[in-house]
Amino acid sequence: MATAEHQVQAPVTDHAATSTGLPNMKLAIWLFLASDCLLFGALISTYVLYRGASIVGPYPADVFDIPYTSVSSFVLLASSLTMVLALASIQRGDPARMRVWLLATAMLGLTFVGGQVYEFTTFAAEGLTLSTNVFSTSFYVLTGFHGAHVTVGILMLLTVVGLSFGGRITQERSETVEIVGLYWHFVDIVWIVIFTVVYLIPTGTPPGA
Amino acid sequence: MASVSIPTERPGGLLRRPSATTGVWSWITTVDHKKIGILYGVTAFFFFIVGGTEALLIRLQLAQPDQAILNPSVFNEIFTMHGITMVFFVVMPLSAAFFNYLLPLMIGARDVAFPRLNAFSYWAFLFAGIFIYSSWFLGGAPNGGWFGYAPNSVVDPTRGMTFYAIGLLIAGIASTVSAVNLAVTIINMRAPGMTLFRMPVFVWMGLVVQLLLAFSLPIITIGLVELLFDRLFGTHFFDPAAGGDPVLWQHLFWLFGHPEVYVLILPAFGIISEILPVFARKPLFGYQFVVFSGIAIGFIGFGVWAHHMFAVGLGPVANTAFAVATMIIAIPTGVKIFNWLGTLWNGDIRFTTAMLFAIGVISMFVIGGLSGVMHAVVPSDYQQTDTYFIVAHFHYVLFGGAILGLFGGMYYWWPKVFGRFLNERWGKVQFWVTLIGFNLAFGPMHILGLQGMPRRIQSYPESLGLTFWNLVSTIGAFTIAVGTLIFLVIAISSFRKPKQMVADPWDARTLEWLTTSPPPVHNFDDIPVVHSLDELWHRKYAETGGGRVVPVPAGGSGDDAHGEDHGDGHAIHLPSPSYFPPLAALGLPVLGYGLIFGLPFVVAGLLIMLVGLYGWVLEPSAE
Numbered sequence: 001m002a003t004a005e006h007q008v009q010a011p012v013t014d015h016a017a018t019s020t021g022l023p024n025m026k027l028a029i030w031l032f033l034a035s036d037c038l039l040f041g042a043l044i045s046t047y048v049l050y051r052g053a054s055i056v057g058p059y060p061a062d063v064f065d066i067p068y069t070s071v072s073s074f075v076l077l078a079s080s081l082t083m084v085l086a087l088a089s090i091q092r093g094d095p096a097r098m099r100v101w102l103l104a105t106a107m108l109g110l111t112f113v114g115g116q117v118y119e120f121t122t123f124a125a126e127g128l129t130l131s132t133n134v135f136s137t138s139f140y141v142l143t144g145f146h147g148a149h150v151t152v153g154i155l156m157l158l159t160v161v162g163l164s165f166g167g168r169i170t171q172e173r174s175e176t177v178e179i180v181g182l183y184w185h186f187v188d189i190v191w192i193v194i195f196t197v198v199y200l201i202p203t204g205t206p207p208g209a
Numbered sequence: 210m211a212s213v214s215i216p217t218e219r220p221g222g223l224l225r226r227p228s229a230t231t232g233v234w235s236w237i238t239t240v241d242h243k244k245i246g247i248l249y250g251v252t253a254f255f256f257f258i259v260g261g262t263e264a265l266l267i268r269l270q271l272a273q274p275d276q277a278i279l280n281p282s283v284f285n286e287i288f289t290m291h292g293i294t295m296v297f298f299v300v301m302p303l304s305a306a307f308f309n310y311l312l313p314l315m316i317g318a319r320d321v322a323f324p325r326l327n328a329f330s331y332w333a334f335l336f337a338g339i340f341i342y343s344s345w346f347l348g349g350a351p352n353g354g355w356f357g358y359a360p361n362s363v364v365d366p367t368r369g370m371t372f373y374a375i376g377l378l379i380a381g382i383a384s385t386v387s388a389v390n391l392a393v394t395i396i397n398m399r400a401p402g403m404t405l406f407r408m409p410v411f412v413w414m415g416l417v418v419q420l421l422l423a424f425s426l427p428i429i430t431i432g433l434v435e436l437l438f439d440r441l442f443g444t445h446f447f448d449p450a451a452g453g454d455p456v457l458w459q460h461l462f463w464l465f466g467h468p469e470v471y472v473l474i475l476p477a478f479g480i481i482s483e484i485l486p487v488f489a490r491k492p493l494f495g496y497q498f499v500v501f502s503g504i505a506i507g508f509i510g511f512g513v514w515a516h517h518m519f520a521v522g523l524g525p526v527a528n529t530a531f532a533v534a535t536m537i538i539a540i541p542t543g544v545k546i547f548n549w550l551g552t553l554w555n556g557d558i559r560f561t562t563a564m565l566f567a568i569g570v571i572s573m574f575v576i577g578g579l580s581g582v583m584h585a586v587v588p589s590d591y592q593q594t595d596t597y598f599i600v601a602h603f604h605y606v607l608f609g610g611a612i613l614g615l616f617g618g619m620y621y622w623w624p625k626v627f628g629r630f631l632n633e634r635w636g637k638v639q640f641w642v643t644l645i646g647f648n649l650a651f652g653p654m655h656i657l658g659l660q661g662m663p664r665r666i667q668s669y670p671e672s673l674g675l676t677f678w679n680l681v682s683t684i685g686a687f688t689i690a691v692g693t694l695i696f697l698v699i700a701i702s703s704f705r706k707p708k709q710m711v712a713d714p715w716d717a718r719t720l721e722w723l724t725t726s727p728p729p730v731h732n733f734d735d736i737p738v739v740h741s742l743d744e745l746w747h748r749k750y751a752e753t754g755g756g757r758v759v760p761v762p763a764g765g766s767g768d769d770a771h772g773e774d775h776g777d778g779h780a781i782h783l784p785s786p787s788y789f790p791p792l793a794a795l796g797l798p799v800l801g802y803g804l805i806f807g808l809p810f811v812v813a814g815l816l817i818m819l820v821g822l823y824g825w826v827l828e829p830s831a832e
Contacts, residue, residue, distance in 0.1 A: 024323070028389050031392055031393065035389070036427065038424055053452040053454075130442055130443065131443035131445065133445065133452065137451075138446070141446075159826065
């Protein structure tokens, strides 16, 4: 049957031929991201379930600043572009330029997280804390969970930059950058969903308001 | 002969990679899937004895009416811990033990895809178990049932359910990591020629289980995070007074909880699908039907969760939909039963202990499966829910199915793992003692349940007339304990005899029997090339024109199929042991204690994890 196509492989190494031809790491990150979808799925479902269910304010319409969040969303999405450029650089064998683009990606991510911290602080000042109502509960945990994902991504980006100074990220091993990139793009895409569901779709008039 | 190279050191890491091959450190730092499998097995069996002891305490308390051996609050803790232990720290890791040890061998690989992640999964699982059990000494064990229904689990004043949430989160991380690792191993590391439909059924069930875990664990993870936030930070996820909905917890829990049921049973299905053909000396009847029904169970398993919630009041439409889905999932399960019977039919059956356990699984699971279909009928479920009838049902599938299957697997693969047989004569004694004890313990619960005895109640008055069957059940539980003790004695005494094992003592069919018993650290000197389902069988036997099976003479067709130009003189590089997986895993429980006992532990936990992870990344690669 298909035996002839397979190369017999003795050593377990980074570059061992695999049954599917995909590197193990790449298959693993895809599986992990698929699994992560359900983490966000459960949180987004919680938010949607509690849409309009809060008994006391502030309600979403009282606190959301759509233009502000749109700008920070744009910053995050722009970081996907710099991530792609970083991967392209290392695939061409240019680690210096890769580092520049990786740092740019991390800076954009950091700007987004900083914007989120500022947003949370503003909301808290307006009386919306974690335990105010079911809106604040589900909003903070969902967006905070996403922010934590971005933060982990920033750490990974900086780690890759550090590793590349040690000569561990090379053109042949650009797969590491690609995998961090997959994670990064995933986190961006999730934000598109969250931004749409949480900020853009109006909640309607809350009871008693 | 291939040689195993000792990896040379390269600069750049925090520490030299450990090199012990014997002693305690070799076990702590191991990344060998076989050693990790044994660690899983030993740990899970230890928890089996702990969880079993809790079961005996429950049965002692219920043996007679109006007893006060355990007070009601301790009783709640004991039955909760019994459930958590048996599900998360016995059946799951014992299945993981088999998967870890056998999957790479069965697909002709040298290890799993990510050996260090594999070690991390084991240590995280162990620390999760220790973490949850430490709650007994640190402010009370979990007491809200293994299902932890809100809002009871939120408002309970003891620390128990906080330990529950954090402990299960850690166990969930362990299982998710392991699920991704093993799924990638199966998909990506098969030997040449090992196409998907030449994989043993056990490997198929392994793949389905890992995917079930990868897609169901995140849901309970969020449920547990929400529970934890409600308990620690005053959020309102499950707080009806603020507009929250406790039923959300039930959905999140059972969206995980029902796939979890198949996570618990499919490994046993896989095990007996390996045992039956070997001892019936026939190929598995309808291999593809067994595989596809396993896959079907995996898919439909995500669409039946609300049958745990019929009594909640979701409305007739939802209840009907889930009732129908539940009845449908009985079909692939029934298909498997008939395939196993077809395998036995006209077989040249050898009644070894493993075979007895496999047949035990079929018969006991049918009883549990049938009472399960009864619950799919909503009006019937209204009557039975929260009674001992349910307890009887799931013990017939989880003990009669999963545990008996795992015991059978131990008798079957013990010679492969340790190079020694478990005593067959005493094994049969254990089988019959366990089977009789099991039916005495759980059979009467059907009657008690139909008589209306509620679950999770610490005592009952004599006037209810429940005494006799409760006493029988208690006697049965202690009989199971005797059976388990017999197994322990057999297992320990098996090590008193020297290793004297041939590679293939059972005349088996799959690749793990091709290599020595126990297998060398690199599993196979030469990676086998696979030509068919039941590869080993076809290397040993051929069919004559008249349909007669005759042995292939030594040196015959199949034997040199793998003797190509690889292996010889080719050093086999195996990943070196590592300190960092256990270290990174240790950060999890420390962080967990921090959520309960304050900031210093949080900082310490995060630091340990960071050191572990960065040490891991920077470790000199020995490959």
